[in-house]
Amino acid sequence: MVAVGVVLLPQDRWSRAKDRWRQAEEWGFDHAWTYDHLAWRTLADGPWFATVPLLAAAAAVTERIALGTFVASPNFRHPVPFAKDVLGLDDVAGGRFLLGLGAGGEGFDASVTGPAWSRGERTRRYEEFVVLLDRLLTQPATEFTGEFYEAHDARMIPGTIARPRTPFVMAAAGPRTMSLAARYGQGWVTYGPSFDSEGVDDDPHAAQERWWAGLADVSDQMDAAEAAAERDGSTLPRLRRYLSLDGAPVFSLTSLDLALEGVERAAGLGFTDVVVHWPRPDGIYAGSESVLEGLAERLPALQAMPVAQR
Numbered sequence: 001m002v003a004v005g006v007v008l009l010p011q012d013r014w015s016r017a018k019d020r021w022r023q024a025e026e027w028g029f030d031h032a033w034t035y036d037h038l039a040w041r042t043l044a045d046g047p048w049f050a051t052v053p054l055l056a057a058a059a060a061v062t063e064r065i066a067l068g069t070f071v072a073s074p075n076f077r078h079p080v081p082f083a084k085d086v087l088g089l090d091d092v093a094g095g096r097f098l099l100g101l102g103a104g105g106e107g108f109d110a111s112v113t114g115p116a117w118s119r120g121e122r123t124r125r126y127e128e129f130v131v132l133l134d135r136l137l138t139q140p141a142t143e144f145t146g147e148f149y150e151a152h153d154a155r156m157i158p159g160t161i162a163r164p165r166t167p168f169v170m171a172a173a174g175p176r177t178m179s180l181a182a183r184y185g186q187g188w189v190t191y192g193p194s195f196d197s198e199g200v201d202d203d204p205h206a207a208q209e210r211w212w213a214g215l216a217d218v219s220d221q222m223d224a225a226e227a228a229a230e231r232d233g234s235t236l237p238r239l240r241r242y243l244s245l246d247g248a249p250v251f252s253l254t255s256l257d258l259a260l261e262g263v264e265r266a267a268g269l270g271f272t273d274v275v276v277h278w279p280r281p282d283g284i285y286a287g288s289e290s291v292l293e294g295l296a297e298r299l300p301a302l303q304a305m306p307v308a309q310r
Contacts, residue, residue, distance in 0.1 A: 007246075009035060059092040101126075189244070219269050226239060248262070
């Protein structure tokens, strides 16, 4: 069965945004997400609200839909106070919160609080961030001293409603982070392969096909990481696999046909969950909300679609 989610960027004042979060639930989407950034790419000079209060507000006006970060990173967060935020979001959401996690990129967030870290340091911080968050969210008090982070008698009482803790949906694009996701994640999320966008406007179909071919390779790499994690004799459950259809060169909601094709192809590659972005009036993710509404009308059929076994 395929689960379908939608990302709502944190750009609108709550007086307007609350209706969209409610609408996502009423339409039947399985999960709804927002970015966890201080500002983002071409939208850095526009409105951009904080993630945690937004998700808490969304949790308070919804009842069923899962809610999550797409994705949080160590770029500007410390595991101890962030674990408290996660504990609070889990509580307000009644256990519906999904913690999307990633290593962080090289954009605005990477340097706004100080000099940007090297790629190697970001990866090591991500590893330690995940390990410490896992401990914080699974025990009432934590002692930890690592390369980057410390926690001394860090209390997380009464613990999360979700058991054994809030699910981790982990971004991973290379062997080291895929191994981390296989060991600590309940889900893996990807935007698919990255490549030079030159020629996309001239031949968007060819660019799309190139992306899908690369995505199949990335999925194979995650298969290998999961298999390696099982070799230690553990019985880790299979990860749910989340695909942002908007990692592709062409915005998924350019047309309803393209969106439906994307969900079907994702399921054929073993993705249990697909995510699209709520269309914006211009710029990145520009499109018509009528296409999103059309996708919502097809949700029952999509959610009944079988997922290929990997």
